[in-house]
Amino acid sequence: MSEQLTIKRPIEELYKAFHLLNKRIFAGKLPTPAIVIQNQGNRTRNILGWCTSEKIWANAEKNIRKYEITITAEYLNREVAEVIHTLIHEMVHLFCIENDIKDTSRSGYYHNKKFKQQAEIAGLNVEFDKSRGWAQTSLRPETRDLIDSLNLDSEAFILKRYTWEEVEGEEGDEKEPKKRKVKPIWTCPKCEDPKIKTDKELNIICGKCMKRFIKIDPDEDDECDESED
Numbered sequence: 001m002s003e004q005l006t007i008k009r010p011i012e013e014l015y016k017a018f019h020l021l022n023k024r025i026f027a028g029k030l031p032t033p034a035i036v037i038q039n040q041g042n043r044t045r046n047i048l049g050w051c052t053s054e055k056i057w058a059n060a061e062k063n064i065r066k067y068e069i070t071i072t073a074e075y076l077n078r079e080v081a082e083v084i085h086t087l088i089h090e091m092v093h094l095f096c097i098e099n100d101i102k103d104t105s106r107s108g109y110y111h112n113k114k115f116k117q118q119a120e121i122a123g124l125n126v127e128f129d130k131s132r133g134w135a136q137t138s139l140r141p142e143t144r145d146l147i148d149s150l151n152l153d154s155e156a157f158i159l160k161r162y163t164w165e166e167v168e169g170e171e172g173d174e175k176e177p178k179k180r181k182v183k184p185i186w187t188c189p190k191c192e193d194p195k196i197k198t199d200k201e202l203n204i205i206c207g208k209c210m211k212r213f214i215k216i217d218p219d220e221d222d223e224c225d226e227s228e229d
Contacts, residue, residue, distance in 0.1 A: 007037055009156035010076060010083075017084050018069075020150050021091065025122050030094055033057075033067040039161050040072055048075050049086040050108065051093040067094060073161030080154045084147045085124070085139050092119045104133075111135040186213045 014035045022030045034057040040047055049072055055065035069090045071083065096103040096118055103115035109132060116126045116134035123143035127136040183197040188206035204213050
């Protein structure tokens with residue numbers, strides 16, 4: 001089973017769902033985008049997906065161009081219906097882009113009533129949020145039934161992307177804390193002043209007694225004054 005846990009599987013299922021839903025909901029009029037799974041990057045947390053407003057994918061000759069629909073990697077491991085709910089949400093955005101419907105503002109963050117209208121036509125419930133507008137969508141029972149009828153492979157979506165903190169925090173996977181590097185101390189063997197912490201090899205003479213500075217173990221003088229190089 002582990003050999004089959006690849007990113008290829010969920011992407012294939014997402015394409016399958018896109019084509020079937022395009023026919024059933026959008027009369028087959030949506031262009032096929034590049035569907036990808038990637039992390040949120042610098043975007044606001046809890047973003048489940050997004051659709052680009054430009055055709056950012058192209059072949060070498062640039063005579064074939066595609067939009068991009070992203071399903072966020074951090075939220076891939078959800079109920080299949082909810083993953084496809086995100087896909088439908090982004091397909092609504094794609095429909096609006098293709099039909100010159102301005103459905104968002106604030107760099108795509110705020111969803112207006114035009115988005116609400118098209119999302120409801122696509123079979124989604126839409127609720128208002130004062131910060132994001134009509135962005136909060138949910139599945140209607142009949143839309144959930146439609147998704148169930150697609151016979152998607154639920155096991156394809158059991159992967160998700162974890163943060164380094166989540167991975168390192170798992171039991172048995174903890175790392176030893178890094179030890180702070182302590183720099184050697186150089187001082188006059190007679191005056192014992194000044195004291196200098198540095199990784200460099202010093203060749204200096206004390207201005208008071210003309211003795212050459214020596215290097216000592218930092219543990220022998222933890223209370224020394226720091227004069228960093």
